[in-house]
Amino acid sequence: MTPALKLYVKVWCPWCVRAQEWLDERGYQYALIDVEKSRADYDEMIRLSGQRLTPTLVTADGLVLPDFGPDELAVFVKKYSISP
Template sequence: MGEIVLYGANWCGDCRRAKAWLREHAVPFAEFDVEHDDAARDRAVELAGGRKNIPVVVLPDGRVLVEPTNTELAAAVEV
């Protein structure tokens, strides 16, 4: 599986939870901070269909998850 991309912010509890879950399951991911990177914020909103919810998780196959639960992450990465 290729690398997952996560758009989020340090103050976001759902983002911290998703990152912790990915780390616990040794799933590699790249992280972009939407609070300090305007281009990342714009891309996250675009990927989420105009929604401003985070985290936005982009899977290697192009699927996009917005505010995924741990269960949704597990199903998406097939852990």
């Protein structure tokens, strides 16, 4: 089964590491996409989010949370009732 969430990251990005830790600690399943490994993935993230910054979270329903920290992530999953 494909995870309902996609997390676009740059592996060296401290905000990306924090986003992964936050999701992992709460049991979320997600596809981790390193945008520096694939230009197509980077372009897809830009198309979906309208910006170039990571982390960017995309749901199966097309909701997008670009360039965020843990506080914004917590608000986003609560607002849209996204559970692990």
